[in-house]
Ligand SMILES: *[C@@H]1O[C@H](CO)[C@@H](O)[C@H](O)[C@H]1NC(C)=O
Ligand SMILES: *[C@@H]1O[C@H](CO)[C@@H](O)[C@H](O)[C@H]1NC(C)=O
């Protein structure tokens with residue numbers, strides 16, 4: 001009798017649990033309608049396909065948007081408090097715009113024609129530039145986006161040329177056998193403090209890696225011009241966190257918007273979202289347990305080689321690492337933890353203050369606005385990100401930075417940032433690095 005009652009209790013309790021979980025999932029995956037492989041955004045020919053940014057002025061607009069979503073499939077690329085950006089194929093463009101207008105939802109066209117944008121994105125390399133590169137000993141330039149091989153060639157060049165303060169380290173291998181590399185820049189100071197800088201964790205965010213490489217060139221080739229506080233710090237720079245995914249986005253136009261790595265996780269789909277794979281808060285809001293989704297968190301925390309490489313290397317260097325800057329695009333945000341939920345760390349006022357100083361400097365240098373705040377509050381809660389992990393390990397200044405587009409003067413872009421914006425984006429990134437360096441050096445410890 002008692003046993004029967006106990007089983008009944010367990011039964012009811014687990015039913016309740018199942019309901020709670022189902023509800024959580026429904027909410028977390030609300031960006032992803034059932035049955036759609038969200039990771040395949042583009043067709044072979046994307047002529048006339050557009051990216052629209054739908055303005056969300058409040059709860060009423062969000063509701064209207066969700067209503068439209070019940071009617072037709074909308075491919076959501078990113079979401080923030082103020083807008084939802086969607087990719088619309090040419091065939092459904094008229095109807096989608098009609099629905100948005102009928103619902104009285106305002107929208108901007110971020111990309112007029114995806115195919116054209118992709119063609120403009122990477123002009124062919126000139127003979128002149130190729131011959132210059134053989135003179136220099138590497139092929140990296142900042143007027144186009146480059147292959148992983150060229151990025152690594154540049155890192156090898158720096159390792160050779162600045163061997164007195166630079167050290168190239170291989171910290172892992174990807175599923176497809178590519179090396180994961182960091183460049184350690186040493187200040188030669190006793191009692192060293194360091195800043196971690198990475199880019200390219202999401203394959204399609206090309207400018208993130210390009211901007212980090214620009215910062216890297218400033219930290220090495222222009223070292224004598226660096227402000228004092230930056231010469232007092234060490235830097236660990238990993239320009240390319242997800243080389244497999246990046247090469248996949250370069251391989252053909254239909255895969256340009258791939259986001260994850262290329263780990264063979266299921267028979268139907270490849271890839272884990274490395275920025276949902278870190279341990280802190282793993283499996284929570286804004287992540288998916290389904291392998292075909294763009295935000296698939298992986299089978300367990302730190303299941304991915306990219307995650308493991310960062311965790312093993314960075315953990316060895318904490319508490320020396322006091323700044324952790326991970327670069328993404330787009331939207332012009334300086335974001336700090338927590339990302340996994342709408343709660344703030346104890347020292348959030350420091351993170352807000354330093355973020356605002358950086359934003360102010362970027363405005364002076366580059367005439368663009370960056371918005372500062374916690375990721376969960378400004379964008380959406382997303383668990384398992386690398387900045388949350390760093391913060392949870394005690395790194396004070398942990399930031400995720402969303403670089404340019406849309407919002408720079410004259411610019412309405414998204415993941416397809418024209419190459420002329422690489423150096424300006426690099427300058428934005430540099431101001432953030434400089435400001436965090438200053439905060440670390442000046443802070444009493
Ligand atoms: C897209 O291109 C690939 C490779 O060129 C080809 O195998 C595939 O059949 C094409 N798909 C469509 C729908 O045309
Ligand atoms: C980096 O440079 C050192 C010499 O300073 C060399 O021994 C090492 O092999 C280089 N590493 C790579 C990966 O090229």
Ligand SMILES: *[C@@H]1O[C@H](CO)[C@@H](O)[C@H](O)[C@H]1NC(C)=O
Nearest residue numbers: 367368369370407408409410
């Ligand atoms: C930046 O924000 C200011 C005030 O918030 C505004 O006046 C200005 O036009 C914005 N600049 C750009 C480039 O959006």
